[in-house]
Amino acid sequence: MTAHVMHPMASPDGCPALVLNADFRPLSYYPLSLWSWQDAIKAVFMDRVNIVSEYDTVVHSPSFNMKLPSVVSLKTYIKPSRTPAFTRFNVFLRDRFACQYCGTRDELTFDHVVPRSKGGLTTWENVVAACSPCNLMKGDKMPTAVGMIPMQKPFAPSINDLHRNGKLFPPNYLHDSWLDYLYWDSELEP
Structure with a gap:
């Protein structure tokens, strides 16, 4: 499929999708679990994810139009590793x-x-x-x-130690639609 951007604001390459586990927590915080727009669309068509939020950017082929997903959640829960790899x-x-x-x-x-x-x-x-x-x-x-x-x-x-430290180094780009799903377990300020 060849994507053509219908929205002048952004190119599809600037529209990664935040990937959430089936419990709506990010798969990882650092590096943040992101998929390219192509991988996100492929996962949608393979029925592996639900679209939670979308960009205004639209891609189209001769037979369809679709807003690019900005947040997707896996349909099958992936159990997080209990111990981090020694890297x-x-x-x-x-x-x-x-x-x-x-x-x-x-x-x-x-x-x-x-x-x-x-x-x-x-x-x-x-x-x-x-x-x-x-x-x-x-x-x-x-x-x-x-x-x-x-x-x-x-x-x-x-x-959890690595997640906590990862939150101290947020990525350079955070889309507004991601904020409801990131750092939701952080303490609220009074």
């Missing part, structure tokens, strides 16, 4: 994208608190986000030997 990205997210030695957000890499050369393992409990300069300065030394103690003791985060 570089999730280590950075746990540590709020900040070097655990100096607090900078530039040139992030990761550091073994107890160096591998001294028996340190590559685990949640021994790896922290670190900027390149701090990582080089610490090298293969023990934290106490160089006075570089992580600001936060490394730990295995829960999915």
Whole structure:
């Protein structure tokens, strides 16, 4: 299908769909669960999702017109993982994208608190986000030997820990129709 935009405001490429689980919670907060307009339309036609909200942007083919979905919900509930994967990205997210030695957000890499050369393992409990300069300065030394103690003791985060941290880094673009479904479990201000 070739899409032609009938609304002058936006191109279809600027119209991703927020994907909600069947319980109307986002599949993930960070990265935010988004599908391209093509994937959203395909899921609609395959009867895998319900359209919850739409953009004003319309696409059409010779045989049909359709407003692009801005929010869709899965028809089948996907049980969220109970434990997050141990990945570089999730280590950075746990540590709020900040070097655990100096607090900078530039040139992030990761550091073994107890160096591998001294028996340190590559685990949640021994790896922290670190900027390149701090990582080089610490090298293969023990934290106490160089006075570089992580600001936060490394730990295995829960999915909720990562969701909570992910909310601190909202995407650059949030469509108005998404706001009712994002951060709905956040505390309300009095």
